[in-house]
Amino acid sequence: MKNKSGKKASATFQLHPEQAALVPDVSGNSINGQGEIDFRRPTRIYWHKPDAIPHGKMQAWMVERFNRVPVFRSIYAEGDRGPGKLDPVAMHRTDVSNDTRVTGLKSFALQHEADLVGIAKLDRNWTYQDCETRTEPWIVVLGVEMDHVKLARSPSSDEDTASALEVATQYNRGARAAAHTANWIRGEGYHSSAHAGPWAGSLTVTPAAMACGFGELGKHGNIINRQYGSSFRLSAVLTDMPLIADEADEFGADDFCTRCQVCINACPVSAITDDKQIVRGVEKWYVDFDKCIPYFNETHGCGICIAVCPWSRPGTAPRLAEKMLHRRQRRAKEGQSIVPE
């Protein structure tokens, strides 16, 4: 696969000497627990305070280069991320059923910029192991769609900023949706806190998004959703408001990945592999951190793998999901394994 410059970038990518000097001794894959057969919580690895993570100097170098480009600097510094301070929690709680509360919450979030909304019981194992354990019982996950035309311009450079700007624009939209949803909950008399990228908080949101029905993990390490493919970003709200959990949504994206090579061939640094790996006791698709991050840093966030994923093309995911579901049902009827050999 060739990138937008018409060349397979692996042949041309040279680690910038400044960045090369900042690579820590420890492998990011070890920090992530690649090859570890026992379960453990994740460790903070990126998008945290630089002095709290071994790759902090690389991250700071990336952020500094990003902020050198005026449109990148202003999109976060001046972009609208919603109310900076959340409302006080209302003194009185509304007396309604959980069903009514969930319907009201989801409808509010969808009317306030979220394109996807799901609810999961908070699993304490989603908290990073070196962070204070989150004790809120519920997590509301929000998704915002990205403009695929802009995303398809990945990777970005100082001159072609479309893709990275779109990522930042959608992180800002996700932040607004989360802040307004958190305020709605506070208006109902319950505590809430809002969490939005690109910075990571004290817990990893991707497993929560999968648990609440956003989709399946793809070979490129991102969720594939039956409506938007991988062309969306996440934000979240933690709360003590009694809610009802949604179910996970498995429609065959994982099966599709076992036969697809598109992101593997497109990744300029061969960070995506054809086999699942054991990571902290769980077998799953895994992207090589040590190969991905240097290129990611030098391209203001890369994004090639999610842009080229067939599921991300506008209008394609619903069709593919239907096809994969039919295939599953047919194979189940025939008594065959639902995963193609």
Ligand code: SF4
């Ligand atoms: S984001 Fe990382 S894994 Fe994806 S294409 Fe870019 S370098 Fe490869």
Ligand code: SF4
């Ligand atoms: S490009 Fe293909 S293999 Fe990669 S995540 Fe998308 S469907 Fe899966």
